[in-house]
Amino acid sequence: MKFCRILLQATSFIAVLVIILCVRGEVIFCAEIQEKAVQFIKKIEIRGTHRISPAAIKSSIRAKEGDRYNPLTISQDVDAIWSMGFFDNIEVELEELKDGLKLIFVVTERAVIDEIQFVGNEKIKTKKLEKQIEVKKGDYLKYYLLKLDEDKIKELYIKKCFSRVQVHAESKTVDGKTIVIFNIDEGPKVRISRIAFEGNTGFKRRKLLKLMETKQKRFPAFIFPGRFDAKKFEADVEKIKEFYMNNGWLDVDVGWEIAYRDDDRQMYITLHVKEGERYSVENLTIEGAALFTDGELKNKLKLQEGGPFFLDAVEKDTYQLRLMYGEQGYITTVVKEKHTFSSEGAKVNVLFTIEEKNRYYIEKIKITGNDKTRDNVIRRELTFYPGEKLDTEKIRDSQRRLTNTGYFDMQSGMPAGINFEQGSESDKQNVLVDVKEGRTGMLRFGGGFGANVGVFGDISYTDRNFDVTDLPKSWDDFLQGNAFRGAGEVLTLRFSPGFNRTEIMASLTNPSVFDSPYSAGVSLFDYLRWYRKYAQKEMGSSVSVGREIQRSFFVKLTPEFDVIDITKRDDTENTPQDVLDAEGSYLKAGMTLSANINRTDNIYAPAKGYQGESSIEVAGLDVDIVKYKFQATKFNTLFEVPKWGKHVLSYGGTFGIVKSTSGDVVPIFERYYAGGYGSIRGFRFRGVSPVDEKTGDQIGGDVLMLMSTEYLVPIYKDMVRAAIFVDSGKADESISDINFDRFRLSSGFGLRFNVPFLGRSTISIDYGIPIIKKDKDDTQAFTFNFGGGSSF
Known part of the structure; x- marks a missing residue:
């Protein structure tokens, strides 16, 4: 015990001594720092500069000669010198003078690139590589940019199918010059010859290939070159896994192996799919619902008891339940989903918990962003009104209607946004409609070409948001576009001269007279069209009333x-008798009843939905006919590749009948013809119809039947798309020919270009191959259409 006490006392004494020494050392150290800190900077010196002047560095720092030395200020000055971007290293040194300190910044300047070389590039020219990289001759050498340029060069080679390329950048100093060298090992040009799957019993190979951005080489090679990109391929593997999991195979695993043939130029990819068991829904339970019955809610869900467990359906069904409540005004209803795995095999128990909140009603509708468009023009497109329950389905429909008016900026991504804010009472919401004004008036000086109308000029002005009563207050008011705007009227003025057709037209339409569901319009027109055997001149006017x-x-x-007026062409021989019979002048008074429906997601570039039009015309005076025509098209989005575009399948048809009411034959200028753009591609415009027995010329028929299917594939988003089509149809003599006899058939491919600065015009190029044709048909492989134009 005594020994322990002595040991404890000794330990205590040593600890006290250590503390005293430490405190004394700290005091001495702090005193030294304080002594130095209170010293003044007598001189500032910059060392190591060659190209950068010391004055430029001194101007960027805060420390000045005569200032008190402050370590924090010096640290900030080092950061300021770094930010100049000219140096690889910066050090600070202090030298004591008799009456102060000398502050020295020692810098190491970055090298300036004197030359850039590419070594090993045989397949891609040096000039193209120079455009690809960031670093340029005369720039300061930055090593991180060299690493980025390595990746850029690799990307360029991968686009050219050199997937095994290796790039290494280095810098050397030769005779005082800094040279950057990109060493390139191009490797062989590799194309994917085959992508195979093993173990995929749940889905066919074709289905899985559609999920992949990686494609094997096939015709046409400029669209499907068989390029292999490791990053995209790894993302494709994840897409396949996600697709299986979304369809119930939660334990799926996907591996792969790659083999090469033909001197490593042909790549064969095999994906090994281990599907595992497909999970099913054992129990589906909904709790907390009072507004709807369990049966009403479950009928709207993709998940069903006993059916497969779709992983992506969890989120979709949660959204669907919120949607059902939102349509009834319960926009704040909370829906939570929880799924647990059963202990008995590959089964899942799904529970939806619903917290029903208050029902909301619309108090006010506030519109913002409409500098030129009147409030009433926007309000008439809304399908909801103050005082009624807030319906999210009507909100979405109104947003679509506003977008399709064309009044607002389509390039903004959200031309018409709709949000909510709290109203004056707890169960009231104000609806906020925010629009972004776009250019609705387009003055055009140009022209175009159409396979049906030939070359034509175009001087036109179109305004979809015109206001005939909004007179300008000054000349500047007119020039700046602040006049004749905002009422939603559609004005079109056009003068379009051409070799095959000349058109003069003026029209004004009010789509909602006095904000009612009624529309009214007036049109004046003058057409001159030269056909192969005759010229047709038509001048007239029309009014319209719609609802x-x-x-x-x-x-x-x-x-x-x-x-x-019908005139035989003097420069032709063997004029058909039907043309000779029709020569002369005619007065025509007609009445047309038409119906139009458009339930597409976008009227300019539809990807889903349908549209249709039906009309019946009754005419008298010198032209006694009844003409009926029906046309419809359906659009389906097969799938969408993120950041790339939608794959759209469209199909539809046209049916028309014309009959004389006077007992005479239908005049040749009122008959139906087939062939050309918008009809049967692969045949010339008006190249399919009954023919004159003596001359062999197309003279038209009383019946028109057309069918078309088109598949649009995005090449670059929705701006450039490839088209694959099948067209069929005929124009036949009489009503008794309403059958599938004498049908023509064509197939082919084409391109669609939607260029923003062309407005809503689309350049269409198609190559059609007639598969079924008749001896007297006129064929034409290429059809090109740019700039629109009537096919009159």
Whole structure:
């Protein structure tokens, strides 16, 4: 015990002594620092500069000669010198003088690139590589940019199918010059010859290939070159896994192996799929629902008891339940999902918990962003009103209607946004409609070419948001576009001269007279069209009155009066008798009843939905006919590749009948013809119809039947798309020919270009191959259309 006490006392004494020494040392150290800190900077010196002047560095720092020395200020000055971007290293040194300190910044300047070399590039020219990289001759050498340029060169080679390329950048100093060298090992040009799957019993190879951005080489090679990109391929493998999991195979695993043939130029990829068991829904339970019954809610869900467990359906069904409540005004209802795995095999128990909140009603509708468009023009497109329950389905429909008006900026991504804010009472919400004004008026000086109309000029002005009563207050008011705007009227003025057709037209349409569902319009026109055997001149006017019967469903009645002149062409021989019989001048008074429906997601570039139009025309005076025509198209998005575009399949048809009411034959200028752009591609415009027995010329028929299927594949988003199509149809003599006899068939491919600065015009190039044709048909492989134009 005594020994322990002595040991404890000794330990205590040593600890006290250590503390005293430490405190004393700290005091001495702090005193030294304080002594130095209170010293003044007598001189600032810059060392190591060659190209950068010391004055430039001194101007960037805060420390000045005569200032008190402050370590924090010096640290900030080092950061300021770094930010100049000219140096690889910066050090600070202090020298004591008799009356102060000398502050020295020692810098190491970055080298300036005197030359850039590429070694090993045989397949890609040096000039193209120089455009690809960031570093340039005369720049300061930055090593991180060299690493980025290595990747850029690799990307360029991979696009050219050199997937095994290796790039290494280095810098050397030769005779005082700094040279950057990109060493390139191009490797062989590799193309994917085959992508195979093993173990995929749940889905066919074709289905899985559609999920992949990686494609094997096939025709046409400029679209499907068989390029292998390791990053994209790894992402494709994850897509396949995600696709299996979304369809119930939660334990799926996907591996792969790659083999090469033909001197490593042909790549063969095999993906090994281990599907595992497909999970099913054992129990589906919904708790907390009072507004709807369990049966009503479950009928809207993709997940069903006993059915497969779709992983992606969890989120979709949660959204669907919120949507059902949102349509009834319960926009704050909370829906939570929880799924647990059963202990008995590959089964899942799914539980949806619903917290029903208050129902909301619309108090006010506030519109912002409309500098030129009147409030009433926007409000008439809304399908919801103050005082009624807030319906999210009507909100989405109204947003689509506003977008399709074309009044607002389509390039903004959100031309018409709709949000909510709290109203004056707890169960009231204000609806905020925010629009972004776009250019609705387009003055165009140009022209175009159409396979149906030939070359034509175009001087036109179109305004979809015109206001005939908004007179300008000054000349500047007119020039700046602040006049004749905002009422939603559609004005079109056009003068379009051409070799095959000349058109003069003026029209004004009010789509909602006094904000009612009724529309009204007036049009004046003068057409001159040269056909192969005759010229047709038509001058006339029309008025129209229409009404919106249901959402996006319109009917219209259009009285029209025309003066028609038919003249045989003097430069042709063997004129058909039908042309000779029709020569002369005609007065035509007609009445057309038409119905139009458009339920597409976008009227300019539809990807889903349908559209259709039906019309019946009754005419008298010198032209006694009844003409009926029906046309419809359906659009389906097969799938969408993120950041790339939608794969869209469209199909539809046209049916028309024309009959004389006077007992005479239908005049040749009122008959139906087939062939050309918008009809049967692969055949010339008006190249399919009954023919004159003596001359072999197309003279038209009383019946038109067309069918078309087109598949659009995005090449670059929605701006450049490839098209694969199948067209069929005929124009036949009489109503008794309404059958599938004498049908023509063609197939082919094409390109669609939607260029932003061209407005809503689309350049269409198609190559059609007639598969079924008749001896007297006129064929034409290429059809090109740019700039629109009537096919009159």
